[in-house]
Amino acid sequence: MKLHYAPGTIAAASVIALQEAGTPHTLVKVDFAQAEQTKPQYLALNPKGRVPALETECGILTETIAILEYVAPSLVPADPWQAAKMREVMTYLATTAHVNHAHKMRGHRWANDAGSHSDMTAKVPETMAASAQWLESAIAGPYTLDAGFSLADPYLFAVCKWLPGDGVDLSGFPKLSAFMAAMSARPAVQALQEKGIL
Numbered sequence: 001m002k003l004h005y006a007p008g009t010i011a012a013a014s015v016i017a018l019q020e021a022g023t024p025h026t027l028v029k030v031d032f033a034q035a036e037q038t039k040p041q042y043l044a045l046n047p048k049g050r051v052p053a054l055e056t057e058c059g060i061l062t063e064t065i066a067i068l069e070y071v072a073p074s075l076v077p078a079d080p081w082q083a084a085k086m087r088e089v090m091t092y093l094a095t096t097a098h099v100n101h102a103h104k105m106r107g108h109r110w111a112n113d114a115g116s117h118s119d120m121t122a123k124v125p126e127t128m129a130a131s132a133q134w135l136e137s138a139i140a141g142p143y144t145l146d147a148g149f150s151l152a153d154p155y156l157f158a159v160c161k162w163l164p165g166d167g168v169d170l171s172g173f174p175k176l177s178a179f180m181a182a183m184s185a186r187p188a189v190q191a192l193q194e195k196g197i198l
């Protein structure tokens, strides 16, 4: 499998899951500084122009939730309730928290007027704080589930890394702070941080 990623993006979740599950893979960096994700070569792979994108023997897979489930099925709890709680958090991250975050830099997706963009950017500390509040209430601690480490954790880690830059002080969220400390102590995460991949 070949994962196309960019540092600091939601692709970090898939990189961590591949590493944690021990799934053989190679990483291909997409250079956002050169807008590589918008160039024909990358669009031929993923017409959405986004990362992550996974090349598999079956074809191309996009969307973080789908990639996580494909590369690390061992990180899905066997218990149906725990699995549903995991997907509850992952769905919230994909549909709400990530979308809130994207309003900071990617307002052009939703509006043409520059004034609308600055208004969307200004709202991000509030909407991301609201997301952090819900996540704080939703996780068991230190990881998302009582059942232990699951696919929700790499995903939550990738989104929580954005919080300080989005104007949200993590110290106001004790469970999320403990979660970030637990994740940062994991050897797989440390190795990826040291390589500048996350």
Ligand SMILES: N[C@@H](CCC(=O)N[C@@H](CS)C(=O)NCC(=O)O)C(=O)O
Residues within 6 Å of the ligand: 008, 009, 010, 011, 037, 049, 050, 051, 052, 062, 063, 064, 065, 094, 106
């Ligand atoms: N729904 C997708 C969203 C992927 C996404 O928006 N990725 C961002 C990085 S965090 C991206 O590639 N942005 C590039 C761009 O907007 O040009 C997923 O969850 O995988």
